[in-house]
Amino acid sequence: MSSITYLEAIRLAQQRALKEDPRVFIYGQDIGVFGGAFKATKNLAKEFPGRVLDAPISEDAMVGLAIGAAIEGMRPIVEMQFADFSTCGFNQIVNQAATLHYRTGTPCPIVVRLPSGGTPGSGPFHSQSMEAIYAHYPGLVVMTPATVEDAYTMMLEAVALEDPVIFCEHKFLYYHLKAEKLPKFPGEELPFGKARITRPGRDATVVAYSAMVHEALAAAEELTQDGYDIEVVDLRTVRPIDTDTILASVARTGRLLVVGEAWPWGGVAAEVVARVATEGFGLLDAPPQRLNAKETPVPYHPALWGTHRPTASSVANSLRQLLEL
Amino acid sequence: MTKPKSAKTKGSQEKSSTGATAGVLTAELARRAYRTMLEARLLEEKLAALYRSGKIVGGVFLGRGQEALSVSLGVHLRRGDIYAPLIRDQAGRLAFGDTILDTLRTYLGSSLGSMRGRDGNIHRGRPSEGYHAMISHLGAMVSTVCGSLVAKRFRGEKGTVGATCIGEGGTSTGSFHEGMNMAAVEKLPLVVVVANNQYSYSTPNDRQFACSDLLAKAAGYGVQGHRAVGNDLVDCLSVIGEAVAAARRGEGPQLVVADLLRLVGHGEHDDASYIPEALKKSPLGRDCLELAKQSLVEREWLSEEEAASWHKAVEKDVEETASKVLREPAPDPTEEDWNAFASLGRNH
Numbered sequence: 142m143s144s145i146t147y148l149e150a151i152r153l154a155q156q157r158a159l160k161e162d163p164r165v166f167i168y169g170q171d172i173g174v175f176g177g178a179f180k181a182t183k184n185l186a187k188e189f190p191g192r193v194l195d196a197p198i199s200e201d202a203m204v205g206l207a208i209g210a211a212i213e214g215m216r217p218i219v220e221m222q223f224a225d226f227s228t229c230g231f232n233q234i235v236n237q238a239a240t241l242h243y244r245t246g247t248p249c250p251i252v253v254r255l256p257s258g259g260t261p262g263s264g265p266f267h268s269q270s271m272e273a274i275y276a277h278y279p280g281l282v283v284m285t286p287a288t289v290e291d292a293y294t295m296m297l298e299a300v301a302l303e304d305p306v307i308f309c310e311h312k313f314l315y316y317h318l319k320a321e322k323l324p325k326f327p328g329e330e331l332p333f334g335k336a337r338i339t340r341p342g343r344d345a346t347v348v349a350y351s352a353m354v355h356e357a358l359a360a361a362e363e364l365t366q367d368g369y370d371i372e373v374v375d376l377r378t379v380r381p382i383d384t385d386t387i388l389a390s391v392a393r394t395g396r397l398l399v400v401g402e403a404w405p406w407g408g409v410a411a412e413v414v415a416r417v418a419t420e421g422f423g424l425l426d427a428p429p430q431r432l433n434a435k436e437t438p439v440p441y442h443p444a445l446w447g448t449h450r451p452t453a454s455s456v457a458n459s460l461r462q463l464l465e466l
Numbered sequence: 467m468t469k470p471k472s473a474k475t476k477g478s479q480e481k482s483s484t485g486a487t488a489g490v491l492t493a494e495l496a497r498r499a500y501r502t503m504l505e506a507r508l509l510e511e512k513l514a515a516l517y518r519s520g521k522i523v524g525g526v527f528l529g530r531g532q533e534a535l536s537v538s539l540g541v542h543l544r545r546g547d548i549y550a551p552l553i554r555d556q557a558g559r560l561a562f563g564d565t566i567l568d569t570l571r572t573y574l575g576s577s578l579g580s581m582r583g584r585d586g587n588i589h590r591g592r593p594s595e596g597y598h599a600m601i602s603h604l605g606a607m608v609s610t611v612c613g614s615l616v617a618k619r620f621r622g623e624k625g626t627v628g629a630t631c632i633g634e635g636g637t638s639t640g641s642f643h644e645g646m647n648m649a650a651v652e653k654l655p656l657v658v659v660v661a662n663n664q665y666s667y668s669t670p671n672d673r674q675f676a677c678s679d680l681l682a683k684a685a686g687y688g689v690q691g692h693r694a695v696g697n698d699l700v701d702c703l704s705v706i707g708e709a710v711a712a713a714r715r716g717e718g719p720q721l722v723v724a725d726l727l728r729l730v731g732h733g734e735h736d737d738a739s740y741i742p743e744a745l746k747k748s749p750l751g752r753d754c755l756e757l758a759k760q761s762l763v764e765r766e767w768l769s770e771e772e773a774a775s776w777h778k779a780v781e782k783d784v785e786e787t788a789s790k791v792l793r794e795p796a797p798d799p800t801e802e803d804w805n806a807f808a809s810l811g812r813n814h
Contacts, residue, residue: 166620192620196648197644197647197648197651199609199644199647199648201606201609201640201641201644202608202609202612202641202644202645202647202648203609203648204609205606205607205608205609205610205612205613205641205644205645206609206610206612206613206616206648207613208609208610208613209548209598209609209610209611209612209613209614209615209616209617210613210614210616210617210620211613212593212594212598212610212613212614212617213613213614213617213618213621214617215613215616215617215620217613232603232606232641233606233609233610233641236601236602236603236606237601237606237610239806240601240806241593241599242806242807242808243584243805243806244581244584244585244589244599245580245581245585245591245592245593245594245599246594247592247593247594248808248809249808250808279806279807280806280807282807282810302809303808303809304807304808304809304810334810381810
């Protein structure tokens with residue numbers, strides 16, 4: 142049986158959305174006949190003529206077009222070629238899409254796909270993790286799937302939601318992750334917005350999302366050799382954020398490390414630490430910790446990049462320190 | 467100030483403002499346009515008075531001097547069309563179906579208005595009815611109108627158009643450029659009206675752009691260009707009527723450029739002292755409302771007596787509506803649904 146990659150799961154979810162919902166169309170650069178820079182829309186233009194449209198290099202207008210179409214009842218999916226380029230569409234996302242429902246009562250059901258995160262050699266402008274910036278704005282749902290199954294079901298959920306969704310799909314996971322089969326329906330395992338206890342444990346909680354879930358799992362495995370049993374929580378969506386599951390986990394373990402591939406300043410890890418500190422201070426046996434990327438642009442050379450982002454080994458080191466506090 | 471100059475270059479056809487539009491301009495249309503201009507003018511005078519008396523918080527942005535151009539777009543749109551007006555489009559808004567009542571409610575922050583106190587002044591609309599609510603970031607509405615037109619195309623709707631307005635300053639934005647180019651690529655039935663009122667807030671045109679004629683941009687985008695005399699109602703009705711008709715016929719995006727002068731400040735807080743007296747006294751500075759009345763009276767489409775009675779009736783309507791709205795409840799922060807999401811509850 143052939144296995145399905147994270148990337149293929151996203152392609153299949155879009156294919157299913159196009160098939161099941163006539164309101165869905167996809168708009169982005171090079172996504173038509175070419176099938177997208179990463180082939181996330183391979184063959185979809187052929188299968189769904191006129192519904193997978195090449196866009197000019199105009200991220201602002203791409204998002205604007207999606208908003209206008211959503212107002213008229215469509216369910217557009219916008220593919221940013223790289224998450225980094227969404228900054229050129231930032232105004233439409235945060236000022237138009239995010240505010241529309243509150244201001245006017247008209248929902249804005251658009252999905253903006255952000256091929257996110259670092260891969261070796263990608264450098265400062267093809268590696269960014271933008272989730273914290275978008276999560277900052279009320280009105281935007283921000284999804285950060287870490288598994289093949291979640292990439293599939295959360296994409297379907299994103300299309301079905303009445304709100305604008307920033308879908309942060311991790312490029313490093315595109316080819317590295319595989320699954321044998323996909324769930325039939327979204328929400329079968331977990332409802333939208335619910336975090337997952339990926340690995341139950343008792344000594345410390347690692348909260349992570351997207352590619353960092355896998356670094357956290359590897360670190361947890363490494364620490365079994367030291368006799369520690371680490372719990373790993375996958376946020377799945379960073380907004381809404383499932384504070385209840387995080388607090389319940391910290392209640393069990395008493396120790397918290399939050400791992401994010403993005404920069405620390407004002408980020409998702411900072412938000413999780415703040416929530417646990419304010420709502421669950423009494424649950425903590427040690428000061429909550431976070432581990433993020435180094436505070437420079439994402440470097441090009443693989444040797445630098447591999448140290449810039451958190452890895453299994455740096456997560457394991459942080460955990461050892463946390464366990465000694 | 468830009469010099470009128472032909473923009474007939476490859477990819478662009480500048481339409482003459484005379485002759486081509488005999489079928490579009492009728493006495494009935496001109497009368498409706500004039501009446502709506504009058505409503506916009508008197509309503510805005512009331513808004514200014516309410517602002518000066520401290521009843522309106524935030525800004526008041528008036529379209530005095532731009533009513534002829536604005537209304538000419540609004541009256542040529544119909545149910546099912548998309549309209550994204552901008553800051554000086556009170557006349558166009560009323561022509562499209564907005565009301566004196568909802569304008570006052572939005573400016574005064576009534577909880578009964580379409581924006582419920584959540585947004586104010588010119589930031590109002592009913593997007594689900596094709597009336598987009600502008601954001602302050604200039605140029606952003608061009609592509610949203612494109613999107614609504616794409617949706618209509620998906621649904622197989624034919625004969626509808628989308629329209630938006632912008633000032634000459636807004637044409638400097640990346641959003642304007644991206645939206646125009648996208649509309650041209652998709653061959654959408656989009657009409658964009660550029661009100662070149664010579665000053666973007668206080669910035670004169672020679673600090674805003676270096677091309678000799680904004681209409682030359684039409685050729686750059688590969689869209690049809692039209693020039694209107696911005697303070698001449700009959701010319702604006704003819705030219706914009708033709709532009710809207712061309713879009714409706716499927717001839718793709720239409721760019722209309724009109725020179726005029728705003729006869730007020732950028733907002734009521736601004737005395738517009740940067741506009742030279744000579745320019746105010748030039749033909750550009752002539753009041754479009756006064757010119758429109760003269761023009762309609764000359765054509766015997768309107769009498770002075772009728773104009774005077776309209777004035778009185780509109781004034782009464784505005785006064786009565788304002789009194790009513792002033793008694794309406796303000797939004798209650800304890801009752802407010804502090805939730806920006808459509809499908810999620812609070813605290814997300």
